[in-house]
Amino acid sequence: TTQTVQRMVKELDEKQNSTTSTPMFVVRLPGTPDGYWGVGPGNVDAIEFTSSKDIHIHGISMFGSRRRPSNHTGLMEMKEGGSVLTSQNFQYTSDGGKAYYDQRFAKQGYARAGVKYTLTVKYSTSPSIWARHSGGLASASVICNGATITFKFTDSSNSAGTQGGSGVTQGQIPRIVFAC
Secondary structure, three states, X not given: OHHHXXXXXXXXXXXXXXXXXXXXXXXXXXXXXXXXXXXXOOOEEEEEEEXXXXXXXXXXXXXXXXXXXXXXXXXXEEEEOOEEEEEEEEEEEEOOXXXXXXXXXXXXXXXXXXXXXXXXXXXXXXXXXXXXXXXXXXXXXXXXXXXXXXXXXEOOOOOOOOOOOOOOOOEOOOEEEEEO
């Protein structure tokens, strides 16, 4: 009936806009950055992922500039297929060290178990930036609210042909900020 459909839509909307835990991280590029590359206007770094449970994507971590303070700006997006589910302009100033810089979406993205999503970072301005050149993980597991959530990472065509070039074993987007 129409009322049943309306109730189901309302329940799904509530589920997509609420979380049951504090945001946490899954690390796909462990360790400290061991290299760098130049990024600039129009360059895109991207990674695809699936999760074993339904989760809420709050944002991502990025690396900062190499050896000197610098301002970084651009657009980060979460996509399913060709559709943008959530996006956020970002701006942060890095200190030249090998730290993470967490960036949050104003509206969190909802990721369903087993569905492939793409996280992209499109730079407006940035100089040479730290990157992890080896040791990236094809999968990583995190315990959230007592349940194990496994993330699987794959290369994204969204990075192909750009200066970015993030992939499973290297690049930017070292961590995903999520809640279950």
